[in-house]
Amino acid sequence: MSSASPLPALLQLLTQSINTLSATYASAGHHLPSLDAPLVKDDPAEAFRLSNPDVVDATQRIVAAASQIIACVRDPTVGVIQGGHSYNLSACLRAASELNVPEILREAGEDGASAETIASYSGTDPALVARILRLLATHQIFREVKPGVFANNRLSSALDKGKSPQELFDKPSERFSEAQSGPAAHVEFLADEVFRCASVLSDTMREPESQRQLPLIRAWNLQPDSNLFAFLETSPARLGRFAMAMHGSVTSNTFKGGYPWAELAKPGERKIVVDVGAGIGAYVMGVAKEVLVTGSGGGEVEFVVQDREKTVEKARKYWEERIPEYVEKGLVKFEAQDFFTPQPSRTTPVAVFVLRHVLHNWSESKSTLLLQHLRAAASPDTQLLIIDRVVRPASAVESIDPDALKNIPGAAMDPAPEPLLPNWGLAAEANYHYDMAMHNLLGATERTVDGFVALLKRTGWRLERIYRGPQSSNLVARPIAD
Numbered sequence: 001m002s003s004a005s006p007l008p009a010l011l012q013l014l015t016q017s018i019n020t021l022s023a024t025y026a027s028a029g030h031h032l033p034s035l036d037a038p039l040v041k042d043d044p045a046e047a048f049r050l051s052n053p054d055v056v057d058a059t060q061r062i063v064a065a066a067s068q069i070i071a072c073v074r075d076p077t078v079g080v081i082q083g084g085h086s087y088n089l090s091a092c093l094r095a096a097s098e099l100n101v102p103e104i105l106r107e108a109g110e111d112g113a114s115a116e117t118i119a120s121y122s123g124t125d126p127a128l129v130a131r132i133l134r135l136l137a138t139h140q141i142f143r144e145v146k147p148g149v150f151a152n153n154r155l156s157s158a159l160d161k162g163k164s165p166q167e168l169f170d171k172p173s174e175r176f177s178e179a180q181s182g183p184a185a186h187v188e189f190l191a192d193e194v195f196r197c198a199s200v201l202s203d204t205m206r207e208p209e210s211q212r213q214l215p216l217i218r219a220w221n222l223q224p225d226s227n228l229f230a231f232l233e234t235s236p237a238r239l240g241r242f243a244m245a246m247h248g249s250v251t252s253n254t255f256k257g258g259y260p261w262a263e264l265a266k267p268g269e270r271k272i273v274v275d276v277g278a279g280i281g282a283y284v285m286g287v288a289k290e291v292l293v294t295g296s297g298g299g300e301v302e303f304v305v306q307d308r309e310k311t312v313e314k315a316r317k318y319w320e321e322r323i324p325e326y327v328e329k330g331l332v333k334f335e336a337q338d339f340f341t342p343q344p345s346r347t348t349p350v351a352v353f354v355l356r357h358v359l360h361n362w363s364e365s366k367s368t369l370l371l372q373h374l375r376a377a378a379s380p381d382t383q384l385l386i387i388d389r390v391v392r393p394a395s396a397v398e399s400i401d402p403d404a405l406k407n408i409p410g411a412a413m414d415p416a417p418e419p420l421l422p423n424w425g426l427a428a429e430a431n432y433h434y435d436m437a438m439h440n441l442l443g444a445t446e447r448t449v450d451g452f453v454a455l456l457k458r459t460g461w462r463l464e465r466i467y468r469g470p471q472s473s474n475l476v477a478r479p480i481a482d
């Protein structure tokens with residue numbers, strides 16, 4: 001262990017990255033959006049932030065370096081105790097979203113609204129509302145304009161569900177009907193269903209193996225053979241919120257440099273893409289709208305949206321409302337299909353099976369069964385596109401067998417620059433939160449690159465390449481010849 005302080009090197013990384021960020025914004029004629037002002041989604045600076053690689057890279061370095069500096073200098077006891085308190089952030093975020101505070105404050109404007117006004121919409125305790133919002137403001141979510149008066153800022157306005165507070169309170173079953181309500185749905189799902197499961201993680205781990213329950217089963221007092229999806233289906237409100245939460249995470253997945261959808265169908269060709277466990281089909285709708293309309297391929301792509309029966313009904317409605325021309329032209333079909341059973345036979349072989357945020361929901365044995373069914377339905381040219389996070393160990397070496405990754409483009413990743421944690425630390429924090437959520441909700445896992453290689457090989461697929469994405473990556477596999 002080196003005894004030299006890492007602080008000067010971390011500070012240099014931080015300074016260089018802040019300079020790069022400022023210069024990149026300035027040279028493109030954009031201003032760095034203000035933390036104090038609400039988010040303006042259609043501001044060109046927002047699209048620039050998400051798409052400019054220098055901004056993306058500098059942001060990652062700043063988050064990793066700044067959080068590592070804090071860890072270096074802060075009293076260690078305070079550091080771990082703060083970690084123990086972090087449940088309050090979840091609890092207060094959920095309260096603020098369920099009390100529709102971002103929407104009340106949108107209507108109040110930059111002068112904000114008092115805790116009394118905010119609480120009057122829901123008949124809740126104004127003093128408690130003020131304390132909740134103060135904790136969030138301390139985490140840079142909302143602004144306390146003067147004591148007890150709050151306004152939206154950049155972070156809190158990301159939770160705006162896009163409706164008036166009155167509509168939200170009058171029709172609670174329709175709180176998540178606007179497309180922009182995805183982030184709020186996601187936060188509420190994490191801070192409600194997922195949070196309660198996390199609270200019993202340690203209790204369930206320490207039970208004798210024969211009595212060991214999944215945190216989901218224990219936290220929600222469910223029948224032992226129940227699962228997340230069956231549980232969500234018992235409540236239309238939970239199911240609707242979950243569907244929108246999944247939709248809210250779509251935008252980052254048709255990323256530039258990801259799977260080359262525009263090249264899939266050559267002129268005169270019609271290719272079939274089956275989205276397995278598609279939810280409402282939001283990902284392939286994104287492909288249809290964002291990529292194929294501008295694509296150079298020229299051929300036609302037919303999507304099959306597969307999921308459980310109730311979700312497929314929602315999917316059909318979602319497509320009819322948002323992209324009716326696809327439904328009318330027969331370019332999208334809806335199939336109720338259990339992915340643990342054989343795929344239906346088709347006259348035209350499937351070009352691409354998509355599994356977006358599905359494999360991470362299942363244990364090794366269930367994932368094996370699912371992939372075997374897809375392999376049995378695959379032609380030699382079928383591609384399997386897995387969209388999931390690829391979790392890095394926190395050590396410098398990503399694989400226990402680095403040689404095995406050498407011929408797989410995108411599989412081997414350089415570690416973060418020293419002295420940063422090799423896995424980018426808190427800049428990659430979400431991966432590890434979702435990994436725990438997968439265990440707590442489903443007894444499942446986010447996978448490392450080694451985990452994907454092994455699972456695919458076992459089920460007759462060969463990992464061909466990885467397009468690394470900002471959050472989830474695109475992993476492409478081909479059938480191993482029989």
Ligand SMILES: C[S@@+](CC[C@H](N)C(=O)[O-])C[C@H]1O[C@@H](n2cnc3c(N)ncnc32)[C@H](O)[C@@H]1O
Pocket residue numbers: 229246247276277278279280281282283306307308311337338339340355356357358361
């Ligand atoms: C995490 S969601 C992902 C949805 C979608 N792929 C996306 O990225 O938005 C997992 C989906 O798997 C579906 N699912 C769960 N069990 C299933 C089963 N046995 N057969 C088919 N779909 C299933 C759920 O209904 C849910 O829509």
